[in-house]
Amino acid sequence: MPVPPTPGPGPANSSAPGFSRERRVSAALIDLADTLVADFDPADFLYRVTEHCMNLLEIGDAGVMLAADDGPLRLVAASSERVRLVELFELDASEGPCCTAFRQATAIDHTNLDIPSPRWPRFSACAHHAGYTSVHATPVRLRDQTLGVLNLFRRVPGTLPEADRHLARALADATAISLLQQTTLDQHRTLQAQLHQALxxxxxxxxxxxxxxxxxxxxxxxxxxxxxxxxxxxxxxxxxxxxxxxxxxxxxxxxxxxxxxxxxx
CATH class of the missing domain: 1.10.10 (Arc Repressor Mutant, subunit A)
Known part of the structure; x- marks a missing residue:
């Protein structure tokens, strides 16, 4: 079961079910952009990313992976313990749509986990056993700089709806922009330092x-x-x-x- 989203301060409260989807999308993007503050907390920010994904997209769970200093991908936020374990298995096995999306800097789909994938056999078995039936992974990137990947796990087969795919891309882009713009606060704080701090x-x-x-x-x-x-x-x-x-x-x-x-x- 996914973790029930915890209401956040300010505009993020507009993610409540009573609000229209348009208003919830606007509130999410405003919340993710509101990072130019002295006490910016990268860990909480990345968990908020997964919450917005859960609130806005037709998914069962979400996770965020980042890489620092051209190093390996690391899991930094997950919406539930179940998906956290699947994500850690994927990183340990070095195979899966999330890893591929990061390496190729493009969105990757695994549309039916019921059918063993010759491309990612161990990941497919692990994710299917955990109750997921499809996965959409989209890179967290700005222009030619890829910081990580946003991973969306579903409990129904098939591709993520087209509107959700575009919104997932927007959330991933907003995440990348917010992480990168934090470097303007202090000339001595670099993006790599923030990623290390998150890890x-x-x-x-x-x-x-x-x-x-x-x-x-x-x-x-x-x-x-x-x-x-x-x-x-x-x-x-x-x-x-x-x-x-x-x-x-x-x-x-x-x-x-x-x-x-x-x-x-």
Missing amino acids: ESRNIIEQAKGFLTARHHTDPDVAFNRLRAHARHHHLRLTELSRDIVDGTTILPPPTSKGPVAEGA
């Missing part, structure tokens, strides 16, 4: 998610939603809160607790 942030977030999963005997998706909701409620950076939870300086009560949201250790 490093993901590691500590995964540690905190695993800690909460074990401590509260819950599943990873519930743990992550609680982690992110607490960060937003208290205006904390997701990475900093995750580090405090791992260090033991912040404690979140179990999901059933009626007490305060968190307390200092």
